[in-house]
Amino acid sequence: MQERGLKPDKITCLAVLAACTHGGLVQEGKTYFQMMKEKFNIMPGLQHCACMVDLFGRAGLLDEALMFIRSMDADPDFAVWGALLNACSIHQEVKLGEYIAKMLFFLDCKNGGFLVLMSNLYAAKGRWEDVARVREMMKVTRGDGCSGISVIEMTSLQAT
Numbered sequence: 001m002q003e004r005g006l007k008p009d010k011i012t013c014l015a016v017l018a019a020c021t022h023g024g025l026v027q028e029g030k031t032y033f034q035m036m037k038e039k040f041n042i043m044p045g046l047q048h049c050a051c052m053v054d055l056f057g058r059a060g061l062l063d064e065a066l067m068f069i070r071s072m073d074a075d076p077d078f079a080v081w082g083a084l085l086n087a088c089s090i091h092q093e094v095k096l097g098e099y100i101a102k103m104l105f106f107l108d109c110k111n112g113g114f115l116v117l118m119s120n121l122y123a124a125k126g127r128w129e130d131v132a133r134v135r136e137m138m139k140v141t142r143g144d145g146c147s148g149i150s151v152i153e154m155t156s157l158q159a160t
Contacts, residue, residue, distance in 0.1 A: 014047055020032060021054050057084055065084050
């Protein structure tokens with residue numbers, strides 16, 4: 001694209017960051033995120049930030065993901081915090097996961113996806129009483145995580 005003189009837009013940048021995330025290319029993702037801002041003058045949106053958090057989180061760089069969130073210009077949304085909670089679930093980081101789950105609950109108690117992640121995290125750690133407690137919360141809030149839409153898609157729909 002660059003060889004042909006074409007400039008990427010926000011969607012192209014999002015696709016590149018998502019590819020880096022799924023390929024485990026942390027350094028490349030960081031480089032493209034910087035290029036997006038500095039070379040192409042594209043202000044990162046919350047979706048770009050969620051991808052960066054996901055990139056760090058999947059690689060097990062939870063501290064770096066948290067520092068990234070704290071350095072964001074905009075307030076992190078459900079997608080950003082959800083990406084970090086997903087990383088906590090992958091890497092079985094219960095304490096940080098609980099902190100994030102509480103924040104997500106206050107952001108949107110009806111979205112049960114984070115409750116599913118917490119239930120799975122507790123189950124992986126053998127914390128069956130906590131699993132039962134979270135599943136009861138899912139029943140009460142009707143947040144079963146079965147909405148069939150990803151956090152990124154949901155954020156996109158809300159932005160339009």
